[in-house]
Amino acid sequence: MxxxxxxxxxxxxxxxxxxxxxxxxxxxxxxxxxxxxxxxxxxxxxxxxxxxxxxxxxxxxxxxxxxxxxDTFAPLDERIALLGDLLGKQQQAKQWLADFNAKAEAMWKQLRADGMKDGETASVFTYYPGDRLFVMARAGLPQMLYHPKGFKPTPMIQEVLNGSQGFMHISPELLPQYAGDRIFILVPAAGLEDARKSTDELMKSRIWLDLPAVKKGRVYSIDISKSDSDASTREWMLEELPRMLRK
Structure with a gap:
């Protein structure tokens, strides 16, 4: 809005x-x-x-x-267009989407020029609440990452997407099956100390340290509150994502 x-x-x-x-x-x-x-x-x-x-x-x-x-899990284009219709802001919605999509295309083009490879996969994981590990699919950051010119979901994550799920609870033992070439970890909100502790313990575990993305240093942490799929956050991520990948 x-x-x-x-x-x-x-x-x-x-x-x-x-x-x-x-x-x-x-x-x-x-x-x-x-x-x-x-x-x-x-x-x-x-x-x-x-x-x-x-x-x-x-x-x-x-x-x-x-x-x-x-439906907050719907693609951004659909959500903005619907809001435009509901709020009598059809022209503003159309213009915002045109501007945003042009910037997104430019960002992905630059990332490819900077070394991103065709077919590279990405995964997003988080603990919430407590000791429950989730792989993200339709919800939040993956909506941006799985752009047609962006990263691809791993085959296991594609199955979650095919099931129209926003996210899915998995056991840490299944991480190798879901982990992509790049891994994004959503840091739980302040106050969720159990979830934060579980995240820290996971990142010290053997199963985590043996993941190819971890060995290559292709792991990126972001506060979960900064990883939503709303329009304002997506605008912010157009600048933040390239910064994250350059680290």
């Missing part, structure tokens, strides 16, 4: 904290998580967007205002 010049009256503020767009969000009401229906009623919204497929939640919210169950 920010890239289309539209401000919300309320949101789950915990989902904004520490993100790249945090300082661009105007003061708004916190509707909490789970959503506080009374707070939503107080705000008298014209439209409610919710990233959920909970039919009961939809039924409750739709009694307050027109409600759209928004």
């Amino acid at each position: 920010l890239v289309l010049g539209v401000d919300a009256v309320g949101a789950q503020l915990s989902s904004i904290k520490d993100h790249v767009f945090e300082n661009r969000v105007k003061p708004i009401a916190d509707v909490g998580f789970p959503i506080n229906l009374e707070k939503v009623l107080e705000l008298k919204p014209d439209l409610i967007l919710v990233a959920s497929t909970d039919a009961k939640q939809y039924e409750r919210l739709s009694k307050v205002a027109p409600t759209v169950m928004f």
Whole structure:
């Protein structure tokens, strides 16, 4: 919504904290998580967007205002176009997408000029919550990495993508089957000490140290809050990704 010049009256503020767009969000009401229906009623919204497929939640919210169950795992082009239609910002959405896609094409072209090889694979992993290791697929950073001109998913990750899953829980023993030529590790949010501890322990383990990407120094860490697939974060990543790969 920010890239289309539209401000919300309320949101789950915990989902904004520490993100790249945090300082661009105007003061708004916190509707909490789970959503506080009374707070939503107080705000008298014209439209409610919710990233959920909970039919009961939809039924409750739709009694307050027109409600759209928004698929945050959908490709960015689809999400921006839908928001443009919903918010009466079709032209702005079309222009933003044209500008963004041109910048993305230029970034991938430069990365290839800098040495990125055709067919290089990439994997994204994170611990959350606690001691549960996840491989990311449709959600977050992979949406950007698996650009037509970008990195490829490994065959095992492609299976997760084929199943339309945002992510999948795996055991550390399966890492060699999912790990690509480059590995991105999402650092758990502050406060999730168990997940951070598990991440540190994994990166000291034999199974991790034996991965080809690790041996070649092709591992990149990024805070999980900076790895979302929203438009503002994707804009930021156009500059951040080349910096990460040059390290």
